[in-house]
Amino acid sequence: MSNLIKLNNNVASIVDNEWAVVKLPASQVEARKQAGKVVLFKLTGEKTVSDEQLTNTVIPDTGKVLIPLSVFIARKTELQTRINQGDIGVWLDTHEVLAELVEHQADLNQLPIIAVHVERFADGRIFSLGVLLRTRYGYKNELRAFGDVLRDQLFFLKRSGFDSYLIRADRNAEEALLSLKDFSSPYQGAVDEARPAFVRYNRVT
Amino acid sequence: MYKYDEIDQQIVNERVTQYRDQTRRYLAGELSEEEFRPLRLQNGLYIQRHAPMLRIAVPYGMLSSKQLHKLADIAQRYDRSYGHFSTRQNMQLNWPKLEEVPDILAELATVEMHAIQTSGNCIRNITTDQFAGIAPDEVVDPRAMAEVIRQWSTFHPEFALLPRKFKIAVSGTKDDRAVVQMHDVGMEFYLDSNQKVAIKVWVGGGLGRTPILGTVIREHLEWQHALTYCEAIIRVYNLHGRRDNAYKARIKILVKALGIDAFRSQVEAEWAHLKDAPNTISQTELARVSKHFEAMPYATLPASDASFDAAVANNPAFAAWVKRSLHAHKTPGYRAVTLSLKPHGKAPGDATSEQMHVVADLAEQYSFGELRVSHEQNLILADVKLSDLFAVWEKARAHGLATPNIGLLTDIICCPGGDFCSLANAKSIPIAEAIQMQFDNLDYLHDIGDIELNISGCMNACGHHHIGHIGILGVDKDGSEWYQVSIGGSQGNNSSIGNVIGPSFSADEMPSVVQKLIDVYIKERTPEEQFIDTVRRLGVAPFKAYVYAKNTQNTKDEVAA
Ligand code: SF4
DSSP states (O other): OOOEEEEETTEEEEEOOOOEEOOOOOOSSOOOOOTTHHHHHHHHTOOSSOHHHHHHOOOOSSSOEEEEHHHHHHTHHHHHHHHHHTOEEEEEETTSOHHHHHHHOSOGGGSSEEEEEESSTTOTHHHHHHHIIIIISOOOSEEEEEESOOGGGHHHHHHTTOOEEEOOTTSOHHHHGGGGGSOSSOSSOOSSOOSOHHHHSOOOO | OOOOOHHHHHHHHHHHHHHHHHHHHHHTTSSOHHHHHHHHHTTTEEEOSSSEEEEEOOGGGEEEHHHHHHHHHHHHHHSSSEEEEOTTSOEEESSOOGGGHHHHHHHHHTTTOOOTTSSSSSBOOOEEOTTTTTOTTBSSOOHHHHHHHHHHHTTOGGGSSOSSOBOEEEEOBSSOOSOGGGSSEEEEEEEOTTSOEEEEEEESOBOTTSOBOOEEEEEEEEGGGHHHHHHHHHHHHHHHSOOSOGGGOSHHHHHHHHOHHHHHHHHHHHHHHHTTSTTSOOHHHHHHHHHTTOOOOOOOOOSOOHHHHHHHHHOHHHHHHHHHHEEOOSSTTEEEEEEOSOOTTSOTTEEEHHHHHHHHHHHHHHSTTEEEEOTTSOEEEEEEEGGGHHHHHHHHHHTTOOOSOTTSTTSOEEOOGGGTOTTOSSOOHHHHHHHHHHTOOHHHHHHHOSOOEEEESSTTOTTOGGGSSEEEEEEEETTEEEEEEEEOOBOSTTOBOOEEOSSOBOGGGHHHHHHHHHHHHHHHOOTTOOHHHHHHHHOSHHHHHHHHOTTOOOOHHHHHO
16 A cells, blocks of 8 residues: 555645655765765765766666656756656755755756655754745645655644655554644744744734 | 733643654554654653653743642652752653653643653753843843744744754843853843844854853844744754764854854855744734733832841841842832752752642742742742741741752752763762752851852753853763862853863762862952852962862861861
């Protein structure tokens, strides 16, 4: 059974997953991808993914595929027809920088889906990435979380602009649906509802 | 104080339901230890040495009588009939059962309380000056803004899982009592040249392994933008703060790594997009919340009271208490009273259920039904008439709440340490108790005068040892417990971080080490000098020389005689 939850007009349901994730081939060197180090990469220009990995990434010839950000940037020309057909989505890790995606793909809405991979559920960078994609870069299509996605983070993911959640394979997506409704009326404005409670309601007592 | 409306109440009620289900799933094995950990932490539940510890939020330190009665009942029913007030102005239960925590939360929700975000890698309880609203030196009462920030930070989705804990303090006085420079974000409210409320924003302060004072990131921020500006700061931190090493994950490390100028320009770049977003605080909202913090219905009283003056003149014990325990009040004829939770020989900050009931009754009878928790771990009745002070003292004294040691050596700030905390290197409470017994002589304590002694059981610095005039830190040497001593730390406007005097000591040596530090001070001080002044004037050297000199005797008998 599918473990993918999607929101449609604020109604969540379990749907089939039509997107296959393309992965980078394993690298010889353990990728150093913790935040903080990324700041260093930026300063030194050191790359997190090797050229070899980029060229060796196997992209299936047909079907809807999610491409790693670095591969998408490096091999965009090769993919252009399929991008135009709406068969290409991009996925990124939480340590990657959105500005790089925007630099190479000015119109994000040409992508039917962007997915963020969260390696450990406690990594809250995913929320800021969602917020930035929705509010700063005006991205309107499907925004998916995948990886270590667990029900207790769903409410925050939803508020941060994600509308698609691939629940970790060993967990029950049906049960996870319940957590999207943990709180009925949050205090602060966020992506799903920009107005804070004090704007939405007349709280004057 | 702030009273919940339906929206506030619904949020805490829904939290109880959510957490009850999370606990159920954990107990049923549906959530792993690791998955449950951040969930329980964000509800204040630690797994400690002997039992879990539950930290209950006391937003910016304010409690009603009703709430304190409830805390007393909860401590009695679910714990061992006492609670511990912490340096974050919260209350901790040391022996609750994990399975019963949802019931405790349900009880708390009935009195508009919760344990939300009292721990974990998220925005923690907002703290402020314990004398907010009544202090004569106050320029802006920061409590309404503290409440607005509390609501905004509660379940903020973008900042639900930060690299590390994030603490915000607000103050609005000339004399900073909220230690804003020691927080991840400190907000100092003031009136600008147009007499408008503005905020000076500090960032990157903090204690812990790498103690550092905050830096000003913005001198002038209009109050409306407090939330969006915080969002800009925390977003930069959330994205770039280190997540590979918990000891390097606080915002202070990021600010230091980037430099304040680079960090500021990143924040300002974010804020350019966030400024005037819907989270900008409206005048209506501030006015609504401020209503809850309006001045109490004070009586019009003369500045002095004959019965009070007479009691001070005739009763030396009362006079000694008055000297230490009162704080000036904006309104003539009123005082703020600090009730000491530091009786000699007891764990600092602990209160029994019986004492909590007593304090709640005192607040009800004499202080408009409200009280406060200070970060020095005492309880405060903020609005007592001069003519009622004697009655308050008698009742407090009968219940061990009137030790006249506020601000003196035995008013020790102390974390729970090795007796309870699983992170501890060493015990802290027995050290505090031993020092209190060493100096169990009130005349002598008054002679030593104002001094702050802070104890932490490990680098995490919950006992704020870096900013104690005397700071004691538990360290681990080859598996046994030792104590490192520093002097010269300070909170307030002249915040500073103490200097370590030398190699650490065993627990047995600690009372005499403190004694020797005091001896040097007594010998060297000028008539006007407090301990901290003498340390600043002379530096560490003479203290160090005397403490480490060979063959100096324990001078206790000599001095106490
Ligand atoms: S300072 Fe260390 S020992 Fe003390 S409470 Fe904090 S973590 Fe525990």
